[in-house]
Amino acid sequence: MLEIENLQLNSQGKLRHFLSIEGLNKDLLTEILDTAESFAGASEQSIKKFPLLRGKTIVNLFFENSTRTRATFELAATRLSADILSMNIATSATSKGESLLDTIRNMEAMQVDMFVVRHSLSGAAHFIAQHTAPHINVINAGDGQHEHPTQAMLDMFTIRRVKKQFTGLRVAIIGDILHSRVARSQILALNMLGVEEVRVIAPKSLLPVQVEALGVSVYYDMQAGLKNVDVIIMLRLQKERMNSAFLPSENEYFKCFGLSDEKLKIANKDAVVMHPGPINRGVEISSSVADGAQSVILQQVSNGIAVRMAILSMTMNGNRGAE
């Protein structure tokens, strides 16, 4: 764990890379949320652009397809006055046989300042942070089944805005925990910020082994799992899970683990419903819940920009502090 901490933080304990929630601490997470709050506040008063990263070049290195994460990073960078280049490498260099390291070296040669990386393999962002030139910052926009820490931070931001504090909250994360990098980051962040309890609700085939060791209580059914819950986080179910025998059918999944109006009633009255998107209506969540009064799914998307602005500017500053 020491290595992850050293990799992410500079000698003054400030962010230099943002790779995983693991290795960070409550103060840092709170600082990110507070910084994001100031950006969000300003945006809401129609000041959208800040000169903080003028002259900096950020490269979105997406080895895996994404729409919303990439778009919100682009907007966040633009609003900080940085230049941003989005590379969809899933369909270019590596398919020609170029190694991860060669791709990075080539981008470095273009004198960029920051990489925002999404990759299908766990540990890819760590690998890039370890091997890239020291003046370049790396942000993990999702690595394999490991972490998606900026998504978790925007979820924390959304929860704090609605619930004001983390103390005493019970949070349930429902669905494909096994393959979810979002869930891993959320579990770590929620525990770090001091919630009362994090629950995961899923069939055994979608839970990683010894998942309790991540700091969660495990439920196999919604009836028990949703009781007394303040925040419900639904995860996207990949359609291919049916083909690889993790589940029998979408229909059965929705019946057991989908969030319907009836099941929502089991949770606390003021419970909020979240989803990292994109949602499968009728598979993990019914349309009436997704679009209902308790849903904050679209707020999550808007909050994503402010939170990513906070993370981009803090990491860029962290590097300056280290020089």
Added chain:
Amino acid sequence: MHIEIVNGHVIDPQNGLDQQGSLYIAEGKIIGMMQAPDGFTADTSINAQGRIVCPGFVDLSARLREPGQSHKATMKSETKAAASAGFTSLCIPPDTSPVIDSPAIVELIEDKAEKCGYPHIYPIAALTQKLAGTELSSMHALKKAGCIAVSHGYHALQDLLVLRRAMEYAASYDLLLIYCPQEAALSNKGCAHEGAMASRYGLPGIPAAAETIALVQCMELIEQTGCRVHFQGLSCARSVDLIAKAKIAGLPVSAGVAMHQLHLTDQDMRPYDSHYHVIPPLRSQQDKDALLVGIQNNTIDSICSDHQPHDVDAKLGAFPETEPGISALETVLPLMLRLVEQKNLSLTQGIEKLSTEPARILGLNAGGLAVNNVADVCIFNTRESWEINAKTWQSRGLNTPFWQDTMQGKVTHTLQGGKIIYLAER
């Protein structure tokens, strides 16, 4: 060439020797123990005062990367590393390129070894042609050409009918099958032990059942076919139980582990450090403890290096896409001595697991120091400490999780067939 090794602490588990003494060697063989034969005059005298003199180590699995992967390592670089680490016999798994499935490849390997001045190389024949798992290899011809056993490389054979027939065929020629139990469907492209660590770091896991299921299937076929099998590279606690039961039932089985499995667990892995990427994966503390008990009570017969040198590029990448394997020959002796230091083994047991037992499993005239034996001898200092670095390391593969660690125990001389093949610089 007449050589005498005098004043050493001679340990020979095969003949129950553990005493101060001397060894006399001529024409490649041991011709006298303790007392010089009449009229013996030594051309070379080795003073082994304060050192251990034991039979040279026999490695059941060392990949030398030739033929076919000389960008990773060469027969020359790796036999040199082996000699410096006290090994006098090396078995090469069949997954070279091309695969060891024809007498011509066997000849090529033996020629190369001879040229490197390291003749005791024992190719292991592929169980099926090209290791494809469908057609049997010419096992009889391969045995005649010099193969010491048959094997299927890393993975269990997927088609049980082919496995059954291959085992029947191997049994007809009394060929030993060296089998790494690993059910591919359950390993499912995993790269780490399926446990809390893999869950935390999002690494695709390999459950213990991937090993035990393949183990049980093979055992049932041993019962059916009578084929002799050495289970190689075990990693799980349950496997130790299964082997113990099979031995009690009288099945012709033996078992071995790789040295690193007795030292490292998944908790020791530095996050995403590809030097810890091995197959079978580093498992839990409980598994490691069970393997140690298995070693102590002889359920597990032997320890191998499972040497797999890699080029730098093979280990550069996100953890799951890197190639598995550790460059291990040179850490075997110090890690064995570490087990002795930790009181997990006696020094005699350690030597037995590295030399006497693997020689017995293979039916080699090695692993002991009796008169008339081939003079394969290792002399080492248990107290000398050294750091693993570019200066001290011999293998072309720098891929060890122990890089820059301080190791205790160093070979000073290695003799193979009465020839000094390694002499430490003083």
